[in-house]
Amino acid sequence: MDYATLLQLLDSTLRLGTPLLLACLAGLYSERAGIFDIGLEGKMLMAAMSAGAVAAMTGSVWLGLLAAIAGSMIFAILHGVASITFRGNQLISGVALNFLASGITVLIAQALFGQGGRTPPLTGDGRFNPIVLPFAEALKDVPVLGPLYFEVISGHSILVYAALAFVPMTWWLLYRTRFGLRLRAVGENPASVDTAGVSVKGLRFAAVMITGVLCGVAGAYMATALQAGFGREMTAGRGYIALAALIFAKWRPWQALGATMLFGFFQALALRPDVVEAVVGRKVPVSMLDALPYVLTVLVLAGFVGKAIPPRAGGDPYVKER
Amino acid sequence: MGDAQYAIELKGISKAFGPVQANRDINIAVPKGTIHGIIGENGAGKSTLMSILYGFYKADAGQIFVDGKLTPIPDSQSAIRAGIGMVFQHFKLVQNFTVLENVILGAEDGPMLSTSLTRARKALADLAREYELDVDPDALIEDLSVGHQQRVEILKALYRQADILILDEPTGVLTPDEADHLFRILKGLKDQGKTVILITHKLREIMEATDNVSVMRRGTMVATVKTADSSPESLAELMVGRKVLLEVAKEPANPGAVVLSVKDLRIKDDHGVERLKGVSFDIRAGEILGIAGVAGNGQSELLAALGGMMKASGKITMQGVDLPLSGKGADGQSRRAAGIAHVPEDRHHHGLILDFSAWENVALGYHNDPAYQKNALFMDNDALIADTEKKMARFDVRPPIASLPAKSFSGGNQQKIVVAREMERNPTLLLIGQPTRGVDIGAIEFIHKQIVALRDAGTAVLLVSVELDEIMSLSDRIAVMFDGQIMGLRDPATTNERELGLLMAGMNGEAA
Numbered sequence: 001m002d003y004a005t006l007l008q009l010l011d012s013t014l015r016l017g018t019p020l021l022l023a024c025l026a027g028l029y030s031e032r033a034g035i036f037d038i039g040l041e042g043k044m045l046m047a048a049m050s051a052g053a054v055a056a057m058t059g060s061v062w063l064g065l066l067a068a069i070a071g072s073m074i075f076a077i078l079h080g081v082a083s084i085t086f087r088g089n090q091l092i093s094g095v096a097l098n099f100l101a102s103g104i105t106v107l108i109a110q111a112l113f114g115q116g117g118r119t120p121p122l123t124g125d126g127r128f129n130p131i132v133l134p135f136a137e138a139l140k141d142v143p144v145l146g147p148l149y150f151e152v153i154s155g156h157s158i159l160v161y162a163a164l165a166f167v168p169m170t171w172w173l174l175y176r177t178r179f180g181l182r183l184r185a186v187g188e189n190p191a192s193v194d195t196a197g198v199s200v201k202g203l204r205f206a207a208v209m210i211t212g213v214l215c216g217v218a219g220a221y222m223a224t225a226l227q228a229g230f231g232r233e234m235t236a237g238r239g240y241i242a243l244a245a246l247i248f249a250k251w252r253p254w255q256a257l258g259a260t261m262l263f264g265f266f267q268a269l270a271l272r273p274d275v276v277e278a279v280v281g282r283k284v285p286v287s288m289l290d291a292l293p294y295v296l297t298v299l300v301l302a303g304f305v306g307k308a309i310p311p312r313a314g315g316d317p318y319v320k321e322r
Numbered sequence: 323m324g325d326a327q328y329a330i331e332l333k334g335i336s337k338a339f340g341p342v343q344a345n346r347d348i349n350i351a352v353p354k355g356t357i358h359g360i361i362g363e364n365g366a367g368k369s370t371l372m373s374i375l376y377g378f379y380k381a382d383a384g385q386i387f388v389d390g391k392l393t394p395i396p397d398s399q400s401a402i403r404a405g406i407g408m409v410f411q412h413f414k415l416v417q418n419f420t421v422l423e424n425v426i427l428g429a430e431d432g433p434m435l436s437t438s439l440t441r442a443r444k445a446l447a448d449l450a451r452e453y454e455l456d457v458d459p460d461a462l463i464e465d466l467s468v469g470h471q472q473r474v475e476i477l478k479a480l481y482r483q484a485d486i487l488i489l490d491e492p493t494g495v496l497t498p499d500e501a502d503h504l505f506r507i508l509k510g511l512k513d514q515g516k517t518v519i520l521i522t523h524k525l526r527e528i529m530e531a532t533d534n535v536s537v538m539r540r541g542t543m544v545a546t547v548k549t550a551d552s553s554p555e556s557l558a559e560l561m562v563g564r565k566v567l568l569e570v571a572k573e574p575a576n577p578g579a580v581v582l583s584v585k586d587l588r589i590k591d592d593h594g595v596e597r598l599k600g601v602s603f604d605i606r607a608g609e610i611l612g613i614a615g616v617a618g619n620g621q622s623e624l625l626a627a628l629g630g631m632m633k634a635s636g637k638i639t640m641q642g643v644d645l646p647l648s649g650k651g652a653d654g655q656s657r658r659a660a661g662i663a664h665v666p667e668d669r670h671h672h673g674l675i676l677d678f679s680a681w682e683n684v685a686l687g688y689h690n691d692p693a694y695q696k697n698a699l700f701m702d703n704d705a706l707i708a709d710t711e712k713k714m715a716r717f718d719v720r721p722p723i724a725s726l727p728a729k730s731f732s733g734g735n736q737q738k739i740v741v742a743r744e745m746e747r748n749p750t751l752l753l754i755g756q757p758t759r760g761v762d763i764g765a766i767e768f769i770h771k772q773i774v775a776l777r778d779a780g781t782a783v784l785l786v787s788v789e790l791d792e793i794m795s796l797s798d799r800i801a802v803m804f805d806g807q808i809m810g811l812r813d814p815a816t817t818n819e820r821e822l823g824l825l826m827a828g829m830n831g832e833a834a
Contacts, residue, residue, distance in 0.1 A: 192414040196428025197399030
């Protein structure tokens with residue numbers, strides 16, 4: 001494999017890893033606050049449809065992004081009401097919302113556009129287009145680093161850079177601010193927060209809302225940057241892969257970046273069977289490559305990455321003890 | 323602080339949980355700068371009352387005066403603002419946070435952590451000097467002993483400028499030495515003009531530490547007296563509403579042949595940590611061997627291994643026959659067949675099925691008893707119910723209704739059901755763990771009598787309890803466990819609490 005091919009692979013890794021990263025960080029907020037969210041997938045799907053539909057109707061990708069965040073937030077609020085206000089089972093609520101999203105997205109898209117549950121193809125300002133970073137052209141000829149900057153780092157949509165910026169921001173928020181301290185505390189021992197006179201419900205709702213926003217960005221990226229429009233089940237299990245990455249990362253932001261990019265790399269490999277064939281030296285069925293990220297997901301979830309201790313109060317609705 | 327006479331005054335406080343009236347028209351006045359005890363049986367409403375004072379629950383009726391001023395306390399934030407701090411029985415700490423992080427949680431100076439952390443570090447150093455409250459501010463809570471965790475809770479309250487400190491059953495998890503240290507801290511707080519409210523069910527602590535004491539019974543405040551004018555006996559009578567024997571009346575033991583011999587018993591837990599590190603002892607017929615120790619030092623594992631609930635290595639011999647410690651035959655059923663009855667430490671998880679009725683619970687473990695079978699296929703429920711009713715009558719289970727689910731009985735009556743099931747089999751060996759945990763004084767007296775009666779009938783009894791008073795009053799010999807080992811065997815007639823306390827803390831008095 002030559003350097004140019006490697007750069008192409010890494011470029012795809014970043015492109016494909018971004019929605020995973022956004023969803024993974026989304027899940028991190030919710031789960032760190034003690035609310036398990038298996039519904040990342042549904043929120044992304046809802047956001048992707050909202051983004052695709054509004055961008056197609058208005059021609060503005062930014063309105064599409066807002067619509068995506070709104071669509072995802074509606075589901076986040078539903079999950080919050082079910083699992084925080086009414087202390088329901090968080091897994092069941094998440095699964096239900098996933099089913100709902102799977103059906104309702106196609107239904108709405110079909111009702112609006114009558115194109116078999118798809119939104120119309122987006123062009124021009126209806127999409128997030130690649131940005132060439134400063135000096136990318138000029139530095140292109142610097143050996144090794146120049147092409148890395150030009151091919152891999154530069155030339156992505158703004159959402160990719162936003163996702164990367166969310167990693168240090170999340171770290172800072174979690175470990176350096178009052179909000180982060182309380183958020184982590186409420187996921188470990190909500191009674192400690194309650195007895196300190198801080199609202200457990202308020203904190204958990206705030207976390208679930210942030211999850212909604214980030215899932216919204218992830219879904220908008222799917223429909224307006226990675227692809228040009230919404231299609232049925234277009235998230236293809238990325239919400240679940242992001243959950244696996246979250247466990248792999250042991251609920252920590254920098255590790256989440258590494259974990260999601262690893263999954264992104266496997267997805268990028270699946271797109272390049274020729275490269276795999278050249279490296280391995282024999283033909284590998286494409287379907288096997290396609291399955292790789294999911295196989296990795298199963299391995300992670302089965303606990304092959306060592307002991308991952310989730311936030312201690314995760315999954316438990318908070319009830320004051322008598 | 324103002325110059326009012328009382329730090330806290332509660333007037334007409336009532337609170338109901340569904341049909342249960344937890345507090346009924348409570349009046350209490352706590353003079354400033356005193357240590358005020360609140361005593362009562364489990365379920366008397368002490369913790370509910372204090373949770374209302376801390377804004378954790380809202381009272382249905384009544385008024386709260388802090389420092390002479392009417393102060394509504396709708397939430398914990400208001401309580402903290404009014405200068406009230408609370409140390410709960412179950413600590414409200416975040417295990418994987420540092421001491422500092424726990425102290426500032428909810429009392430941060432601003433949106434950024436760094437300034438709060440710096441200020442808290444300095445404040446903790448000052449408090450440590452002033453009140454013997456030293457804890458490493460950077461230690462993780464999960465690495466601290468229970469005694470130190472409790473200090474963190476006290477520090478949390480003091481950091482929030484609490485003038486009134488409420489402690490709910492603070493000594494349940496402490497060694498006698500740690501408890502003494504706690505009482506020194508409380509005296510120090512009192513000397514600084516702070517007011518302390520101490521909730522406990524231990525009469526000895528009330529007598530030792532408090533200036534005044536209020537007694538609660540079934541949700542009402544029965545009396546408030548000066549501690550110096552009262553006695554343990556009079557307080558116990560107020561708590562229960564009738565005369566109670568605090569001392570267990572028993573004749574000297576008459577030990578027979580060795581019933582169970584334990585040699586070099588070892589247990590590793592799921593993480594590969596050795597929880598029992600070579601325990602050996604003998605128990606004879608007609609004696610009670612008490613195992614003392616702070617919770618978590620291997621007593622639970624010892625009971626589980628002997629009861630066939632946990633794999634172990636080593637050797638146990640029952641009346642000359644070796645019992646298997648792992649594989650086939652190392653289970654509860656085989657142990658029962660060998661004449662071992664087991665009252666487990668945790669009755670809710672191992673002793674009862676709470677949703678099952680009393681008679682179904684009485685059948686648990688003895689469901690193959692021929693007396694309970696109608697024929698090869700069906701159980702004789704009528705016989706079982708009749709048997710249960712007999713047992714309930716003999717053990718004074720209230721209400722004596724065999725069809726009532728176990729969860730509908732009070733803690734004491736639940737325990738009586740378990741004890742009745744196991745004792746009525748006339749076992750050769752009785753394993754009994756925490757026989758009176760969460761059981762009220764009246765029922766404690768009853769269960770203790772039954773244990774002694776069984777011993778007098780020739781049963782060997784292995785008693786595990788974290789209540790040192792219970793161990794000292796019931797046992798014929800006392801073994802103290804620390805860190806998976808037996809630190810020493812003592813005769814209750816010649817030992818004292820101080821010596822046992824040192825052993826419980828891992829210090830062998832003989833070696834020192």
